[in-house]
Amino acid sequence: MSEKLLDIKNLKVQYKSGNVPVCAVNGIDLSLNKGETLGLVGETGAGKTTTALAILRLLPERTGLIPEGSITFDGQNLLEMSEEDMRTLIRGEKISMIFQDPMTSLNPVMTVGEQIAEAIEYHNSTREGEEKIPVDERVNEVLEMVGIPASRKDEYPHQFSGGMKQRVVIAMALACEPELLIADEPTTALDVTIQAQVLAMMSELRDKLGTAMILITHDLGIVASICDKVAIMYAGKIIEAGSLEDIYVSKEHHPYTVGLFGAIPNLKVETRRLSPIEGLMPDPSELPSGCYFHDRCPHCMEICKHEYPDVYTDGTHSIACHLFTKKGVQEDKDE
């Protein structure tokens, strides 16, 4: 169970835009064991999707670059693999991805059956000597698995509803039984009842197939219901990570995490307004000095403005904040 599947070390991703590089991911460490589910949480623009695209090496060819870091998957450094190997051995075969918007992530002029079959066929053709997956049977099987009658495989995406399309996308991603599934906000574009259905189906399939999963979301409720581990991203950094208990039960938190939880409506207490985190995430092309969160942080200290905090760890729980690493020099004015 505790066999390491994915290990990301000091990953940095930049986008070229004009003269200044846009630093979308600024040195993150992540690891995931086989069969585990990691929730990657953060605001829009925190670098969650960029991280996912970097794992699959699908960053925009001309503008996206990875200046530093390593992504080790099953013992291989993905960043050093050839494009051909990435395509034949990794994408769709060992790592699959589900994208945010099911409305646009299917090709409108191909039947859903063809699109699922494609994922299988191209990997079959590179499987020399090994057993090939029977395409037609497998297409029927995965469609049934996500709750779509196999008879509908000759229909086109426009004949399906949003939730059904997302099921097709999931079927496509699972067609080759990948070891890792990256789901990038799989339910954001769906309405709440369909969200619940799709999530329930995803966790059921994950348990059945033993697939590890990275779930990218900004919904802390979803994370609590299906993840084992959580990593919270802010401005391209992981500011807090840990097991589900570490994040939801523990008393010690990064001020940003506290802010995130504060922004969730509490049904038990009557409140007239939600308390948002004041300010905006820094512009990734001009990151501030020190801790990236310091100008929004209610506990900001002098040191926070100059020095990026070290990571404080307590068992599985890790927090990148001066409040915990330099407890002695705390000069908190708010408390």
Added chain:
Amino acid sequence: MVKYTVKRLLLLIPILLGVAFIIFTIMDFTPGDPAIRILGPESSVEAREQLRVELGLNQPFLIRFFEYIKDIVLNLDFGESYRTGNPVFEDVFARVPVSLTLAFSGMVLATVMGLPLGVYSAVKQYSKSDSFLRVASTVLVAMPTFWLAMLLILVFALYLGWLPSGGVTAGWMSYILPTITVGVPYGSKILRMTRSTMLEEIRQDYVRTARAKGVPEKVVIYKHSLQNALLPVITTIGTSFGAIMGGSVIAESVFNMPGLGQLIVLSIEAKDTPCVLACVLLLAFFFAVVMLLVDLFYAFVDPRIKAKYSK
């Protein structure tokens, strides 16, 4: 699909009636007397008057128009040319093969040139070859046809002596230069259109999905993106075909080819109303049929449109 096609074919009737009415009116408003054209400026007033009665030119405008349409519908009679005296139908149809051949070969060249180069240019966006193709296609779109035609004649007919400089007597050889003349500018247009729609498509989410499931890049480009990018390109090809049919006047003049474009110019100069009307009606008919084919072809490219047609 069948119902849709029939509906579209029936729609041709009002379209052609409208076209006929507009051309008839314009020809009637323009100065010049057909009787003088036919009999010559030296003819007597009585002779002209008699001819006008014979041709029905002394009738009111609407009655003449009605008679004209009636003759076409009942007898497929487009009248006689004022210029040559032959039935217009014969004069016009004698020229159709030349124009059709030129339009067809021109479009084939334009498509074969524009489509693959457009895809290439989009895939290699901002590369040197893309910049070259963009500049070249802009120059070729903007280049006046007559100038391109004369350059081609100069090089291939005069200096090299490989190809005839005009006429249609040398068989397919004589179509090569005119085909290049009409095809290359439209090819550049198709290239630019393909490039821009492809650029839009290769950024779409479904293309990323295809890449994420490990589809080879060639398939991503030619199967996934191109099929989606094809619709506007097909429209361009269709309208270009219609435009070449009637609009290759310059190419036909420079290369001295007896096509429809040349006939229209001659007939307008001679105020040969029946001939102008017949030519324009025929071109409108061709254009409408090509556009219908384009619309039907959409259905094969895009299942969503097919679904709409069958409703």
